[in-house]
Amino acid sequence: MSKGRVTVVDIAHAAGVSKSTVSLVLQGSPLVNEATRAKVNAVIRDLGYVYNRAAANLRQTASSKIIGIVVNDLTNSFFAELAVGVDMVVQSAGYVQFLSNTGESIDRQREVIASMREHGISGLIISPARGTEAADFKPLVASGIPVVLTVRNISGAKVSSLLSDxxxxxxxxxxxxxxxxxxxxxxxxxxxxxxxxxxxxxxxxxxxxxxxxxxxxxxxxxxxxxxxxxxxxxxxxxxxxxxxxxxxxxxxxxxxxxxxxxxxxxxxxxxxxxxxxxxxxxxxxxxxxxxxxxxxDPQGMGRRAAQLLMKQINAGKAEPEAIVGAVRLVVRQSCGAGMKNQQWRNAV
Missing domain, CATH: 3.40.50.2300 (Response regulator)
Structure with a gap:
């Protein structure tokens, strides 16, 4: 099998069929019998291949100008600010951002990542849903797509991470x-x-x-x-x-x-x-x-995550980096600081 991204030729070789047969299966053609279709689809799953619809339609040889960003809770304004920070960087680099919300659903997360891969994303920034495992990132790593985890880390994922202290x-x-x-x-x-x-x-x-x-x-x-x-x-x-x-x-x-x-x-x-x-x-x-x-600093975290991702895209390789950002306490009124003669006592 070829190194790097899995190709249609790799699928054909592993399934013992022709390249054209694999292409017909990918296109959902009725010309392929069900037994052959099942065998090819099983190989596709095993090898982690994702059909790049954008590439198939446009016959592109260059990489896309799309960055995927997946968050676990877009109702939390933190993630909206994070996305704004990402957009500041990717937009100036000539890329567009595809944003998706998982709502803490692993199944939804897998669906949106698969869809983004079909559209040929150049990289992915993700705050993973609860229950995400390192194995979920294996197909991305195998295909050479740079990934930056933000907010939540996944042990053993072998991708870059940007977290807070x-x-x-x-x-x-x-x-x-x-x-x-x-x-x-x-x-x-x-x-x-x-x-x-x-x-x-x-x-x-x-x-x-x-x-x-x-x-x-x-x-x-x-x-x-x-x-x-x-x-x-x-x-x-x-x-x-x-x-x-x-x-x-x-x-x-x-x-x-x-x-x-x-x-x-x-x-x-x-x-x-x-x-x-x-x-x-x-x-x-x-x-x-x-x-x-x-x-x-949600926007700053978004900018740093995007900068890390763009660095890996431009380098043509995804060497994992782990970055922990500094934090600081901002004292305002809700903690009661500065109130005169405040006597805290246990409520009964």
């Missing part, structure tokens, strides 16, 4: 809350089966340990990493016998939901309960109260 950011946030006098600090929101949750929880525990505070399992309340998830998380946290007085939220979307949930209980974020988010999306600065959060 989640652990450090969470530790900084907890240190700040402890410095304000809080002793019962919760960690709210996020799916516990994701690497990002794991890293931020480790940072949360680091911050507690550094402040000499005990870790309490009941103060870890997982939920969907969304505004609705934040409302649910704070409602559950308020049922704890010894309530928290502050929370580090998995992301800004959860933090906004926590603020909504507090107000529903006639509690004011920043005055009656301290809230810190994670990401620093555009709305964080204009929220009321303005959200204290760990700045990840």
């Amino acid at each position: 989640n652990r450090m950011g969470a530790a900084q946030a907890v240190a700040h809350l402890a410095g304000l006098g809080h002793r019962r600090i919760a960690f709210l929101g996020g799916f516990p089966d994701t690497a990002v949750f794991e890293d931020r929880l480790k940072g949360f525990r680091d911050g507690l340990a550094a402040a000499g505070l005990p870790f309490a399992e009941e103060l870890i309340v997982g939920s969907a990493p969304s505004r609705a998830g934040g409302v649910e998380a704070i409602e559950r946290a308020m049922l704890i016998a010894e309530r928290p007085t502050a929370a580090l939220c998995f992301n800004d979307a959860v933090a906004f939901g926590v603020c909504d949930g507090l107000r529903a209980r006639r509690m004011e974020p920043g005055a009656d309960f301290a809230v810190i988010g994670f990401d620093d999306v555009i709305e964080a600065k204009t929220a009321v109260p303005a959200l204290t959060t760990v700045n990840v």
Whole structure:
């Protein structure tokens, strides 16, 4: 078999049929009997071949000018900002961006990636859906398509990654809350089966340990990493016998939901309960109260991911690189900093 991309000739050789027969199968022609069609399709699956419809229609020999970007939750404004950052770079390089949302569905993710490959994408930037495994990237790696993972990493994927220093950011946030006098600090929101949750929880525990505070399992309340998830998380946290007085939220979307949930209980974020988010999306600065959060710079992350991808495309090879971006705590009003004579106490 030829090295690099799998070709129609490779399929024909492995299936023991002619190149023209393989082409007819790819085109869905009724001229091929079902037994032969099944055999060819089995080989196509085994070798990870994807029919490039754009190439077939246009007879192109040059690579496309299309970059695929796949995210797990486009309802979270973080990913919209990330996509804007990607577009800034790819547009100036003469490429267009194909954006797709998986909604955390593995099946949907596989469908959109297959469709993007059919249209001849030159590279892929992806924040993978929950449950994605390293094996899901094998066909892309085998075909030489550069891939950059963002936000979520997949161990053993053998592709490039651009992540944030989640652990450090969470530790900084907890240190700040402890410095304000809080002793019962919760960690709210996020799916516990994701690497990002794991890293931020480790940072949360680091911050507690550094402040000499005990870790309490009941103060870890997982939920969907969304505004609705934040409302649910704070409602559950308020049922704890010894309530928290502050929370580090998995992301800004959860933090906004926590603020909504507090107000529903006639509690004011920043005055009656301290809230810190994670990401620093555009709305964080204009929220009321303005959200204290760990700045990840979503647009900047998108630009860096696109620059890394373009570097690999231009080099003609996908040498995996792992980059971890720095973060910083941005202190605003939602954590209660700067309030005079604020006495934090456990709610009963």
